[in-house]
Amino acid sequence: MAGLERLRVYPVKGLDGIDREAAAVLEGGTLARDREFALFDDEGEVLNGNRTDRVHDLRTDFDPETGELEITAPDGEVVRFDLETEADRGRAEGWFGDFFDADLTLERDRELGYVDRREMGPSVISTATLETVADWFDDEGMTVDGARRRLRANVEIGGVEPFWVDRFVGADAPTFEVGGVRFEGVTPCGRCVVPQRDPETGEPIPEFRQRFIEKRRETFPDWVDEEAFDHYYTVMLIARVPESDRGATLRVGDPVDVVD
Template identity: 40%
Template sequence: MPSIARLTVYPVKSCDGVDHTQVELLPNGGLRHDRQFALVDPAGKFINGKRTPLMHQLALSVDPLARDYRVGRRGEPQSLAGNLDRDGKPLSDWLSDFFSLEVSIVENDETGFPDDLDASGPTIVSTATLKTVADWFPGMTVEEVRGRFRANIEIDGVEPFWEDHLFGADSQPKPFRIGSALLGGTNPCQRCVVPTRDPITGTVGPAGFSQQFRKLREQTLPAWAARDRFDHFYRLCTNTRRLDQVPATLHLGDWIELAT
């Protein structure tokens, strides 16, 4: 039976994730504290991994409850620590210096800042899928693949690409349950430039990553998958949206089953 093996929340958009044993599901379908904070420029545009590989060198963690932060360059001693409410300006100044651009940190504790506003629920992938993708690239580890694709929910007890069961042949959300929550799978997630980079260093590689990924994703697409939903094959993980408003908390070990 498919079940949740990992629950990951990314408190700051494009920064490192934090694993949890349980997470509240928000009314919009997102996970509590996921992408609650984001970095923006003076025009309000996101500073994220799509925009600059410098994000990979940034070690910024925020505790959404205590509202404490720690920031520095990845692999170097911590540069600054403080509290968002008391010490917000020193953090903005440090980030502005790091990016050579005026930077502010913004917050939305009701919906977060999801990439897909029409499918703002958690992204889902299976452990078997991550292992398969790692095997496509010699020397790549499952943990590295996990860092490249940054899913919220990882499921175990299934075959590779089982998460492709969670969307249908058209754009209508395909209902399924995780624990007591009713979600709808919408589409296979279109990937950006971020997975082509090493998640720690930001270095592009291996060479031809996206081309090789597309080729092998097409070759290994399960026969039962909704092939017409792939206008291209640089897609991995399933996007979701919430289909009910019943209070729900997801837990490690919760079963996942298609609704009937």
Template identity: 40%
Template sequence: MTRVGELVAYPVKSLDGVAVEQAELGTHGALRGDRSYAFVEAGVDPDEASVGGGGGYVNGKTEPAIHGLRASYELARSTDATPTVVTLRRPARDGIDAAERTFALPDDRAALEAWVGEYLGYPVDLVRDPSGGFPDDREASGPTVVSEATLSAFASWFDAVADATEARRRLRPNVVLADCPAFWEDRLFADRDARVRFSIGGADLFGVNPCQRCVVPSRDPDTGEEHPAFRETFVRERRAAMPAWSGGDWFDHDFRLMVNTVVPDRSWGRVVAVDDPVRIGETVSVDDVMPTDDAHDGTRSTDGAEVN
């Protein structure tokens, strides 16, 4: 039986994740507290910004130096990854000394903004969305899913990727599946006009699409150094390893890995946990699982782009 091997939340968008034993599915389906905070360039409205290059977010796509920050957290509660305390470590950079500092949130927000802005060399704001967080894809804002075996396969494609743990840090999934073969998660999507119903424990989800990757997985998660010829290698190996159950009309290109999901509102508030069984249900029309509220129509939607 395929099961949940790991649950990973990213309390601050583009910073380190934290493994949790269980998590509530919050409003719009994301793990409660996942990417509940994000950095933007000072003065930028996050609801008007784009997650792509030059869009106002200070994230792994636009700012390689963000990879140099290490983060650990105290979380709101066992099922809520909203950070109440964050400890950041930064390396020496451009005349700035290496340092470590702990901030309480939200009280120390201004001090945290100044400290990170000093490291980056320009002012930033730390913004918060306590309801649905800051996913890249507002149309498929549920937890992202990949298998342990897929992470190991990805790591084998690149000499510079040490193991499945580093692969997870590069790909940044929320749900890592165990006891299944590589690319098993490709069973969780169909063509563009359909969705695949599946369950994690007692929660229903719909698989939407294979995640379109960006520059983030090509970068060393500690230094930001980019792997040469990353996309070319990825596309070649992904095509060679494509299982019989995968494919479909989402693959206009092969730079896709991991699955984006949507969570129907009836499952908001349910708790998913490590070791929960994962079961595949029927494939349904996309019209049967369209978002039920207009909060999903923001400018962050990206045709299955990576959540980082």
């Protein structure tokens, strides 16, 4: 039976995610605490893994109840900041600025978060897809959790086949519901440089993109509308929750149903 296997949000854009047992859908259509904070340079550009592999040098944890961010630096130093307070957000700016050697500000958006596609909503993948991608790179030591950390989806669906989410884009695509909350497919997620890198070390897998494209082409489901895909370097669905379903809460274990 298809069900909601995992919920993961990324409180500070570009840094580690945290698992949630439940997450509310905000009025903006994204999940609560997802990319709620982001670092911007003095030209207004966001700092993330697409810009620098140094994000992989940091281990972070976040308490969604208190707003405390814990950072473990490469030398073992552990620092904590209460991101609910302006003073500690200022301290965090200074710490990140020193680490990344840049003039940074830590911004906050409670209503939508700093997701890449601000007119859309949560990202969705199936557990079987993560297992398949990990198998493609088994010789390089990729695990399922490693694939999960590389691909950085919000919503993970269990009990379905690999690339299950591909059916929800294109002409006459169905939608699906998670615990009664409707998800409409918007676009396949084209990938950047981040999935190539080990999430612990930042070391890239040689020729990752080429092998990924070859394997994706070989395993592309015949029931997918190929015209909805610009290329094969895609995995994961960017979805939209209609306004009528925003404000609802998703919970791990919720049933998942396809709606024609």
